[in-house]
Amino acid sequence: MDQFLILIIIICIAAFFCAYIDVAFGMGYGTLMAPFLLIIGYELLIIVPILLISQMCIGLFACVFHQKLKNADFHYKEKDTKNAMVFVVSGIIAMLFAIFLVLTIPSQILKLYVGCSVLIIGIILFLKKNFKFTMKKLYFIGGIGAFNKAISGGGFGPIVTSGQIISGNEPKKAVAVTSFSETILSLFGFLLYILIQGWVNILLTIIIIFSGIFAAPFGALQAKKLKKKDARRIIGAITVFLGILTIIKCFF
Numbered sequence: 438m439d440q441f442l443i444l445i446i447i448i449c450i451a452a453f454f455c456a457y458i459d460v461a462f463g464m465g466y467g468t469l470m471a472p473f474l475l476i477i478g479y480e481l482l483i484i485v486p487i488l489l490i491s492q493m494c495i496g497l498f499a500c501v502f503h504q505k506l507k508n509a510d511f512h513y514k515e516k517d518t519k520n521a522m523v524f525v526v527s528g529i530i531a532m533l534f535a536i537f538l539v540l541t542i543p544s545q546i547l548k549l550y551v552g553c554s555v556l557i558i559g560i561i562l563f564l565k566k567n568f569k570f571t572m573k574k575l576y577f578i579g580g581i582g583a584f585n586k587a588i589s590g591g592g593f594g595p596i597v598t599s600g601q602i603i604s605g606n607e608p609k610k611a612v613a614v615t616s617f618s619e620t621i622l623s624l625f626g627f628l629l630y631i632l633i634q635g636w637v638n639i640l641l642t643i644i645i646i647f648s649g650i651f652a653a654p655f656g657a658l659q660a661k662k663l664k665k666k667d668a669r670r671i672i673g674a675i676t677v678f679l680g681i682l683t684i685i686k687c688f689f
Contacts, residue, residue, distance in 0.1 A: 444477070448641070449648040452491070456649035459492075460499040460656025462663075462672055463598030463612035466492055466649070467591025468555070468679040472686050479641070481544060486630035487642050488591070489623045495649040496620030500613070502657035509613030517614050520575060520606075524597060524618035527576040528583030529625055535587035536629050544588075548687045551585045551592040556680025558599045562673030574604055579618065586619075587626050592683070593619050595676040602672065612660045 451473050459466035467488045474484045503509050509517040538547065578600035585592025594615055601611035631637065663671075 445644060448474075448477075448644055452645045452648035453652045456495050456652035457656045457659075458675070459594060460495065460502075460616065460653050461612070461659035462594075462675055463615040463660075464594025464672070465591075465675060465679060466495070466594070467586060468595070468683060469591070470645075471591055472682065475686070479638075482634060483638055483641075486627050486634065486637050487645060489586075489627040489630065490637070490642060491645045491649055493620050493623035493627065494646045495653055496616045496623060498650050498653035499616040499657055500620060502654050503613035503616060503660065506657055506661045508609040508657065508660050509617070511613075511617060517610060517617070520601075521614045521617040521621075523572065523575045524579030524582070524614070525621045527579035528586075528593075528618065528622040531580040531582075531584040532587040532622065532626050532629065535584045536633070539588050540633075545687050547588045548683060551588065552680050552683030552685075552687060554581060554585065554680075555592055555595040555676060555683060558596055558603075559673050559676030559678075559680050561603060562599050562676060563670075571604075574600070578604075583622050583626075586622065587629070591679075593622070595679050599672060599676050608663045608672065609660050612663070 451470065455466045455469045455473075458464075458469065470488055471481075471484055474487075475481065500511060504511050511518050511521070578597055582593040582596035582600075585596060597618065598611050598615045601614065602608055606614070
């Protein structure tokens, strides 16, 4: 079989798997796909905008299925919609700041920060620590998550999903709200990169988008089955793993 065709098949499988994990548990798409694409030879400045636009498309489909399966309610003026908009507003501000840092600070330092922040939130989940819910905390969580996403293509889901659960939100709602807000922020981040860079790898983008979209309904169905007790442990484990993976990625 032609090597190029084999590579496309491998990318399709990886994108499907990463999208499934992301839609089901509210995290992991960018953090898992970025190192995979780096390993097979793509540069970070090519990878990040592709992950952002594909995350937007996958998230859009995920939101439709989250709504249909009643994982969350995204009708106007509903609490889930309001929470998502908080993450969008704080995220847009954080992304603008992050893009400036991408151009001025070494990427290794930024990746190390992302890995440490994700690891810490995962440990808090495992320790079963809870914090009182406030809107200020949501703004802070959204800002940190969006900042991470803009500088590395990942790191939004682990912070925002885990942060909501620690603040007392139901796991399946936390996952769905993360998908909703990340969809809008991914589009914004992608447009910022296009303004700076001016182009994107079209073929790779199409392959990853369509592979990820097929995973959306399966991931949303898995999210619906999440039980609060089990979800905290599973999401905590994934968060810790992604934090460690990101830190390792800084040095190798």
